[in-house]
Amino acid sequence: MSLLDDIAACRVCEANLPFWPRPVLRAADPAACVLIVGQAPGTKVHASGIPWDDASGQRLRDWMQVTPESFYDQSRFAILPMGLCYPGRGKSGDNPPRPECAPLWHARVRQTLPNIQLTLLIGAYAQGYYLNDSLGLTERVQQADQYGAFFPLVHPSPRNRLWLSRHPWFDAEIVPQLRARLRGLGL
Numbered sequence: 001m002s003l004l005d006d007i008a009a010c011r012v013c014e015a016n017l018p019f020w021p022r023p024v025l026r027a028a029d030p031a032a033c034v035l036i037v038g039q040a041p042g043t044k045v046h047a048s049g050i051p052w053d054d055a056s057g058q059r060l061r062d063w064m065q066v067t068p069e070s071f072y073d074q075s076r077f078a079i080l081p082m083g084l085c086y087p088g089r090g091k092s093g094d095n096p097p098r099p100e101c102a103p104l105w106h107a108r109v110r111q112t113l114p115n116i117q118l119t120l121l122i123g124a125y126a127q128g129y130y131l132n133d134s135l136g137l138t139e140r141v142q143q144a145d146q147y148g149a150f151f152p153l154v155h156p157s158p159r160n161r162l163w164l165s166r167h168p169w170f171d172a173e174i175v176p177q178l179r180a181r182l183r184g185l186g187l
Contacts, residue, residue: 003108013098023084024051027109029074033185035119037126040083040097051079059156065179078113082125097125118181123155144174
């Protein structure tokens with residue numbers, strides 16, 4: 001059995017999920033040079049099994065200035081959320097990613113992706129896991145160019161309209177930096 005088969009068969013947190021376990025990721029091609037680390041699938045992505053197959057994904061692709069065909073090309077992009085299955089609904093949106101997933105799977109998946117040159121850390125959960133600092137999300141995103149192979153981003157969810165409207169520097173400065181980094185990788 002391959003690692004991706006093991007992940008597909010994972011039932012570690014099944015008792016804590018509102019639906020059946022359906023790990024959603026894309027990490028089948030070792031040629032991928034960009035890793036996208038988000039939060040966890042929402043209900044639409046859980047239903048389709050396609051990561052970022054929602055309004056958040058459309059906005060992310062717009063920020064990246066890539067087509068859906070390019071985005072889902074596993075020889076270019078790998079996608080590995082912090083929580084691989086839909087975690088359920090909370091009081092103000094979806095629940096946080098299940099805490100079991102990243103420690104169980106991330107290092108193993110990353111070992112199969114030797115050509116990753118840029119990792120997009122989307123949202124506070126991904127940034128908190130991968131970045132060893134005490135900054136908050138806004139400060140990390142403001143300093144995106146200071147993290148080398150990591151690039152912290154705010155989550156592209158429509159629920160973040162207020163954050164985006166309060167931080168116009170994101171569209172003016174960070175999005176162009178992101179696009180330049182991707183162009184520098186030939187994407």
